[in-house]
Amino acid sequence: MKLQKPKSEIANTYQAKKLVRLPELIDPDTIDELLGFIREGSFEQISNSNTYPEQSHISWGQQRVADKEGRVGDDRIFHFFGQSAIKELVEVATDKEITTDHYCWINRYEAGKFIGPHRDAPGAATLLICLQTVEGPEYGGSLIVKDQEPPSRIFLQPGDGILFGADEYFHYTEPLEPSVANPEPERIIMAARYYAAT
Numbered sequence: 001m002k003l004q005k006p007k008s009e010i011a012n013t014y015q016a017k018k019l020v021r022l023p024e025l026i027d028p029d030t031i032d033e034l035l036g037f038i039r040e041g042s043f044e045q046i047s048n049s050n051t052y053p054e055q056s057h058i059s060w061g062q063q064r065v066a067d068k069e070g071r072v073g074d075d076r077i078f079h080f081f082g083q084s085a086i087k088e089l090v091e092v093a094t095d096k097e098i099t100t101d102h103y104c105w106i107n108r109y110e111a112g113k114f115i116g117p118h119r120d121a122p123g124a125a126t127l128l129i130c131l132q133t134v135e136g137p138e139y140g141g142s143l144i145v146k147d148q149e150p151p152s153r154i155f156l157q158p159g160d161g162i163l164f165g166a167d168e169y170f171h172y173t174e175p176l177e178p179s180v181a182n183p184e185p186e187r188i189i190m191a192a193r194y195y196a197a198t
């Protein structure tokens with residue numbers, strides 16, 4: 001994990017805006033390793049379309065890779081988000097003590113797919129990291145967060161992260177568009193919701 005800004009700046013930005021960008025948070029080797037794990041994995045699929053009809057456009061549905069107790073198999077993603085450097089970053093940014101029962105998931109989007117406007121379940125903060133995306137925002141895949149007017153339009157490159165109040169701000173993504181160079185676009189993100197110790 002690599003931080004492009006001092007932790008104090010990350011904390012100040014997060015506490016002021018409940019949103020901080022973390023460019024190049026993870027390196028290409030880590031991305032490859034996590035993508036390998038994701039491609040091999042068989043995960044429990046969360047049935048979104050019943051609960052959240054507006055989310056039914058996620059390819060593959062959303063995939064749970066660990067329950068709140070972290071008990072779904074040998075979960076590389078759960079451990080990734082639980083590593084001390086990441087947990088410490090979330091604690092510094094939120095100025096809260098964070099528990100070890102973070103909740104993780106993966107989203108995969110294919111051509112035409114997106115996630116509609118929604119807010120997540122309550123938590124202290126959500127860390128979302130992009131592992132794969134399209135060539136540029138002209139092919140969709142931007143994450144729009146309604147934290148201000150106009151909303152933040154964020155095109156995450158592989159390895160980029162964003163820590164934000166996903167329970168507070170409505171957010172959604174733009175549909176992926178195929179191109180001649182990339183007729184089968186794919187965007188993969190992983191995310192963790194952290195909880196504050198009471």
Ligand SMILES: O=C(O)CCC(=O)C(=O)O
Pocket residue numbers: 062107115120128143171172173189191
């Ligand atoms: O794919 C994204 O960038 C957003 C994902 C999201 O909002 C969610 O899974 O709740």
